Amino acid sequence: MGIPEVKKTVCEICLNNCGVDAWVEDGRVVKVEGSRECPNRGKLCVKGYASREYIYREDRIKTPLRRVGARGEGRFQPITWEEAYTEIAKHLNQYKKEFGADSVAFYTGYSKWYRTLFHRFVHSFGTLNYGTESSSCFQAVRLADVLNAGSLSRPDIANTDLFLAWGFNPFYSGVYHFDTIEKLQEKGMKVICIDPRVTPFSQLADLHLQIKAGTDGALALFFGNYLIAQDKIDHDYIKKHVHGFEEYREYVQGFTLQRVAKITGEKEEKLVQAAQMLGENPHFAIHEGAAPLTHHRNGVQNFRALMALSAISGNYDREGGNIPTEYANPKVNRDCDVGDETFIQEVRPKNTKPKIGSERFPVWSEIIDEFQAMDLSRQILEGTPYPIKAIFALGMNVRMFPGDTKLFEALRSVEFFVDVDIFMNDTAKYADIVLPACTSFERSQFMGGFMGHYYNTPSVRYLSPVIQPLYESKSDADILCELSRYLDMEDSVLSKGHEACTKYLLRKVGVTFSELKVTSAAARIPGKLPYIPGANTEFGYRTPTGRFELTSEILRRHGFSPLPTYEESADEQDENLYPLQLTAGGRLPYEFHSRFQNSRWKKYFRPYPMVDLNPKDARDLSIRQEEDVVLESAYGSICLKANLTYMVDQGAVFMYQDYKDADVNSIIGENHLDPISGFPGYRSVRCRITKVKAKEGAK
């Protein structure tokens, strides 16, 4: 072993952006470690340590490709970048000319780092049809937050007395957060974990409520009822800043201990214990997980019910509570903002058609500046209200969509489809042109905006590549900038390239690009201080009433219940036929979306698709560990193996998504959606499990 050079980059397998020390020798990464100076403090997770396998995997797309076989078949012919760009530009501009810019849908799956650029790119092309995987991740949380108080918010864990770890398990999705929590626990902070599974984190919490998936809203309303009855509420804050308190107070009275114990399946004494802890700790912060709470048909309302607790207790926009990040008044200190929003909106097109999904999901369309991708397949296949001729996508994963066979069908019928990806996957096999993207190790990257929150001080960071891009791959940002030239979009910023875009963004930040480029360290934005809680409240929230809306006037206008009402999230199928509740997509530490499906390293942990089942339920069904079973819903069935574990409660089954040979989303109805957000109800689907008899096993 020679002496490798240690170079700094970030791991972008998930969104945590953990700093990586890459050991590089002869242009190859030979080992990875966590960066000590980054928020991950020298640690990486099971996925991050697998970076090397991720970078050098055999299924990397090596050159631009043109499809020569049928859609989905996977037969391609290598072409040059020049040919690819020319062909894409010719087609997209032709559709734009003949059918208008709105006939092209632009979509991105993971990652997120280039999204500001991509959103501007879409606007410059002339349409609002910009969609992302946030149609089923993160944006429903924001939607619920915006309906309540006009802003996304985040828990101020560092200053709180009680942390409501609602659907929170850092060991599976962001290990380094636990370090902070453990230290705070030692100083006296209490933790209530609310999770339908027993997890390593739930075992370390002071109290674990193991409620049935999707019943979070009922639990929150019970807490609301308790806090009001015990007079543990902030009268002053409610009087000045809350709208609809009386209606809320009346509504929560229906959520009695007995009723909620029955709905959630948790013991009465544990619910009381949790409520008492809330009453005793006036400063509490609520974890706002992106997916677990909103992947239910009642997801947005459940989430609103959670955040209502922050309002009635006066914890909203207060130290140790939940802190808003978007402000109504421009005078409020936007601490981590580097002008991304202006960058996107200054080229916003006028006279466009309504975004995809506007008719079906009007609340989403009004609030979220993206199309609701759950309506994409319908619009392509039905051609209403207007036809979609082409899709330009980055990292699209069809298996993410419920009832995904319909989207595959739509991709077969769309006239032109471009997909950019690191790996050759089933979605890319449908594309007419496939472009090879590179990993975070192979590109330069500007980190600003909300990234600053990871460093606790407003900061920006610029990273140079640690190795050259493999094969002919390019960074997503470079692909977009180069393509903008071929499209003649007349966007003078994008067409100059990624570096020019970074300089353009930095011009108002107060750090120059040349200063930033010389170091891989995060640079503090000069003169910027962290946001001081309470500032946003002073000016009023960005809601119709300017207050925290326990009764949302936007929802009322659209004919939805304005209160954070609770309804059951599971589908209407017969409980006797489908006695178990399937939760699809619950995290496993060694999986991230579809990214590790072909990873050999992951296969050590879970070599084949498995459904997690309680051993008691398994005994009733005479199913043993790793036996072949059929998982069946009203929409279809898949064959896979059983994994018996007490981590899941009786009556519940958990399964990870995106497996090619056991695709759980193919057995979830395409219309099993939250009507407010359009979010799929992945986590509450009625199902049953049967053992495969020997001769059927071959199927």
Added chain:
Amino acid sequence: MIKEQVRSVRFNFHPELCVGCGACVTACMDTHDTDLDCQEPLRRMFRREQIRQGQIRLTWYTAACLHCENAPCATVCKKGCFVRDAETNTMQLDNSDCVGCGQCEKVCSFLAIVFTKEKKAVKCDGCFELLQRGLLPACVKACPRFAVTIDDRPAVLEQSRRQLAKAFAVKSLKK
């Protein structure tokens, strides 16, 4: 007279701290270029589930060589594959003479020995090359909970050995 510092290493594992995140396993694979088509990782993960008074208790273990003082693997190996490295005090395995008899695996209470497809014994080398440079072994550095440590205090060593031997004697361990 100045004595050279010996980089002596003894491994411990503390199951009460382990959360089964798997970071040590991939960190180990990354450092050792483990080819999973050929063998299992040198550090492997197991889970145990118990119910005590209606309360579910999950415990995770990761297993790899503890580099024991009086290592039984070295005693039973007829080919003399196991050699103690004087500087680091780690037990090194040179499997060029290994005949795959499996005796070492049988006597090890800590599930440390893994066999390759070619029936050659392999095991944790304590990240020998990193130790020589004065750096921490990969698993020790990776663990977010300090469940894998190097600590040669007899009491710590003894407790670790006792806990692991007891846990690994149970047949119901799951991956």
